[in-house]
Amino acid sequence: MYAQMIQSEATAEDPDKLAAFEARIAAGEKIEPKDWMPAGYRKTLIRQIGQHAHSEIVGQLPEGNWITRAPTLERKAILLAKVQDEAGHGLYLYCAAETLGVSRDELTEMLLDGRMKYSSIFNYPTLTWADMGAVGWLVDGAAIMNQVPLQRTSYGPYSRAMIRICKEESFHQRQGYDIMMKMAFGTPAQKRMAQDALNRFWYPALMMFGPSDKESVHSAQSMAWKIKMNTNDELRQKFVDETVPQAEYLGLTVPDPDLKWNEERGHYDFSEPDWSEFFDVLKGNGPCNADRMEARQQAWAEGQWVRDGLMAHARKRAARRVAAE
């Protein structure tokens, strides 16, 4: 998802404290910042929330690419509002991570020097306006699939951030589908663009959920701690089941010859994405990895004087106030 391949960490803990902690989680209690928690729970959460926050921030780039070229003033205003929301979502999540004892600037530095990652999906380019539709519909759609259950996650600040985000996210998916409808029901050329966008974003969207985690010990630990609420495969299936009828309504074809309704299972059968591509993109070899990191590094470096200047101004004013008293 927005946080993929998160390694959970087992740490040696006082067995009594650990048992009491796990009993609280099993009872559905929320864990709050000052409560005792195993070091592994804290570390796993910092990784997961941090990666989620970075994804929101980096996720502004592929859409920001189209703000100046939106086809109408209304579409431009909508896209601006959506991209602004993504910045807000990143900030909610950084705040949640900060309650675990890491600062926002530290997290940013870890992103910039490659110690932390963001979702693989944002390493794909947005080549046409139809991609704005596909991103909202599929990428935000996949994100919602994951974020709705995370509202019930065990860590209070993360859960509250998810609740806020989910409230705002449905606008994102609907505006994307609205763009897709306009394109798919437009001229033949527009419909071809819509189909092309679906072709390019389908498998990367399926990859957002991460590889099958049937065998993963990390997933088992995260699920026991309610840091992760569903398996990757469950969420991917749910996404496919919901999305296929939406594609049919648009008159578009999902680029999977083996996609078929399975009456017996009550779900669609579908092809797995190419996982070697996924791992390659995570390693930094996707079409836009270098561009995305360069844009973040540039923004951070060129914003330095603003951050420092405002801080210097605030200190000067505070000193003057003290002097006047």
Added chain:
Amino acid sequence: MSSVNPGALPQSDEAQPKKRNEWPLWEVFIRGQHGMSHRHVGSLHAPDADMAIRNARDVYTRRNEGVSIWVVEARHIAASSPSDKGPLYEPSESKVYRHPTFYDIPDEAGHM
């Protein structure tokens, strides 16, 4: 409530990097449209109170969530400790007569 004690980096035991010139953390409280009290909504970073209010406007009220914003620097907030939970709240737990349902009022007396 966020309390920030920047600690070790999650994935490394390397020496702490250079001291950061990080904007302080502010807690944000917003009063909604319906005459309720200000409510804690989250936190943000800003160099001073004026900027904290501006940033809070952008981060926490993009959809008319509020008519009034309070900000306070996080380091000025004192909070009860989770380990005090029992002793701190015990006095109220033992006083069931503080709740209206403690008293049986006959139906004949009408609504009360």
